[in-house]
Amino acid sequence: SAIPYHPGPKGWPLIGNALDVPQVRPSETYLEWSRIYGPVVHLNVFGKSMVVLNTAKAAHDLLDARSAIYSDRPRMLMSSMLGMEWNMAMMPYGPTWRKQRRVFHKYLSEEAIKPYQPLQTQKARKLLALLAKDSKNFMEHSRLITGATILELVYGECAEDPDHPYLKNAQDAVVSSLEAFLPGNLMVEFLPFLRYMPSWFPGTEFKKKLPKWRSQMIALREFASNDVNDTEKPSLVSRMLEEIADLESQECAEEEAVAQNVSAIMHLTGADSTWSTIRTFFLAMILYPDVQRKAQQELDRVVGAGRLPASPDSASLPYIHAVLKECIRWFPASSLGVAHAPSEDDVWLVRDLSATVLIRYSRAILHDPSVYPQPYVFNPDRFLKNGKLNRDAPDPNSAAVGFGRRICPGRHFSDAMLFITIASILHVFSISPTLDERGSPVYPDVQLDSVVAPISSYTPYDCIIKTRSRVAEQLLCEC
Ligand code: HEM
Numbered sequence: 001s002a003i004p005y006h007p008g009p010k011g012w013p014l015i016g017n018a019l020d021v022p023q024v025r026p027s028e029t030y031l032e033w034s035r036i037y038g039p040v041v042h043l044n045v046f047g048k049s050m051v052v053l054n055t056a057k058a059a060h061d062l063l064d065a066r067s068a069i070y071s072d073r074p075r076m077l078m079s080s081m082l083g084m085e086w087n088m089a090m091m092p093y094g095p096t097w098r099k100q101r102r103v104f105h106k107y108l109s110e111e112a113i114k115p116y117q118p119l120q121t122q123k124a125r126k127l128l129a130l131l132a133k134d135s136k137n138f139m140e141h142s143r144l145i146t147g148a149t150i151l152e153l154v155y156g157e158c159a160e161d162p163d164h165p166y167l168k169n170a171q172d173a174v175v176s177s178l179e180a181f182l183p184g185n186l187m188v189e190f191l192p193f194l195r196y197m198p199s200w201f202p203g204t205e206f207k208k209k210l211p212k213w214r215s216q217m218i219a220l221r222e223f224a225s226n227d228v229n230d231t232e233k234p235s236l237v238s239r240m241l242e243e244i245a246d247l248e249s250q251e252c253a254e255e256e257a258v259a260q261n262v263s264a265i266m267h268l269t270g271a272d273s274t275w276s277t278i279r280t281f282f283l284a285m286i287l288y289p290d291v292q293r294k295a296q297q298e299l300d301r302v303v304g305a306g307r308l309p310a311s312p313d314s315a316s317l318p319y320i321h322a323v324l325k326e327c328i329r330w331f332p333a334s335s336l337g338v339a340h341a342p343s344e345d346d347v348w349l350v351r352d353l354s355a356t357v358l359i360r361y362s363r364a365i366l367h368d369p370s371v372y373p374q375p376y377v378f379n380p381d382r383f384l385k386n387g388k389l390n391r392d393a394p395d396p397n398s399a400a401v402g403f404g405r406r407i408c409p410g411r412h413f414s415d416a417m418l419f420i421t422i423a424s425i426l427h428v429f430s431i432s433p434t435l436d437e438r439g440s441p442v443y444p445d446v447q448l449d450s451v452v453a454p455i456s457s458y459t460p461y462d463c464i465i466k467t468r469s470r471v472a473e474q475l476l477c478e479c
Pocket residue numbers: 088089090091101150265266267269270271273274277333334337338339340400401402403404405406407408409410411413414
């Protein structure tokens with residue numbers, strides 16, 4: 001191209017930056033590049049252009065302000081190889097995507113999720129009961145609860161057991177799709193001929209995993225189709241089906257397929273993304289006891305000792321909201337997100353962005369010291385002013401859940417779930433580090449940059465979870 005690209009690491013002839021694209025701990029490398037090359041870093045992998053957007057301004061200028069151009073997704077071979085063309089999150093921008101997106105909006109908009117709050121509260125209380133019985137497995141319990149909530153909402157299916165086949169399959173499918181769709185992860189996306197090479201050939205490791213990945217994705221949709229026929233249970237699927245029941249047969253069949261696809265995507269995307277933020281919450285409470293104390297003081301003042309928090313308390317608990325915002329900012333669940341692509345050639349800041357894969361790197365955006373001073377410190381006060389949520393403070397949600405027309409459509413649901421879960425746990429329990437044999441606290445050694453997948457993952461750690469008081473113990477009878 002006669003128009004230059006944005007700056008980036010110098011590559012090699014033919015392969016470009018293929019050897020530079022990080023396979024392990026991508027966050028570390030992307031952060032280093034953002035320091036050297038600035039807000040927009042260009043990479044060339046076997047002749048294909050990728051840019052990494054490292055500031056809120058760059059992401060906003062392209063993905064929000066020019067969303068008419070940058071709302072497409074890069075075409076990924078994995079979509080067809082896994083039979084996942086029905087997956088809205090990876091779908092090209094166009095009428096099929098728009099149809100699914102409308103259904104998402106109808107059932108998960110800020111207004112639409114209000115009737116689901118009793119279910120979310122009930123599940124948050126179920127989590128309290130599980131923590132009271134067996135606090136050691138707090139990670140597993142919180143994963144079960146986030147999965148069970150979305151499962152019950154979408155299919156009306158009640159899961160009590162972490163080995164419930166619907167839950168297990170969705171969890172496995174999330175892990176697989178993160179590996180399959182992580183931007184820059186699989187060489188076959190840059191060198192399509194690799195799919196025809198024998199499995200000993202370098203770069204074909206994905207082939208061994210394909211059969212397992214494919215069967216997980218098929219099962220995900222089959223569960224949905226089984227339930228699509230079962231309109232007895234109150235659920236989003238049954239509501240969707242009721243609403244199309246009067247359509248002519250062809251249109252009805254089309255809408256039924258949309259309901260099947262949308263419900264499977266809700267099931268796939270809705271659980272572990274939310275769970276990831278709950279894990280961050282536990283970590284922050286272990287490391288920042290003052291924050292925990294302040295949050296509990298607010299709960300004692302507003303909710304009082306005699307009952308558990310409920311959704312209507314939300315407006316009176318600004319500190320709890322600030323804790324949630326800080327969890328989202330401090331350790332973003334989806335560091336690299338889902339790549340965007342331009343649907344037409346474009347030049348931005350006199351640099352060519354035609355046919356370029358765009359990755360918005362939320363970790364750099366949310367740890368930008370010019371926007372969030374002392375970014376590695378967990379400090380909910382950065383979102384407050386005079387004891388209220390500061391509407392002028394930069395909202396981490398904008399970077400954490402995406403930009404423009406592809407912004408996460410499940411964000412209102414997960415925000416409400418996270419709010420009631422965090423408030424309920426803090427109201428009843430105190431969370432502290434475990435103690436070694438000499439009685440000294442053992443702080444988890446969790447590196448904030450050990451992000452290996454779009455959903456942040458980190459090594460398991462322990463903590464002590466105890467009821468705060470006798471009164472709090474009695475509240476558990478309500479769970
Ligand atoms: C804390 C929880 C969550 C986080 C951090 C999160 C994050 C994200 C991010 C970063 C994207 C990519 C946005 C972009 O391309 O710019 C996304 C897309 C998406 N999310 Fe979420 N999400 C969460 C919860 C949920 C829930 C609860 C659901 C569904 C019930 C959901 C469904 C989706 C779907 C379907 C897309 C694709 C949208 C499209 O391509 O048009 N997410 N999410």
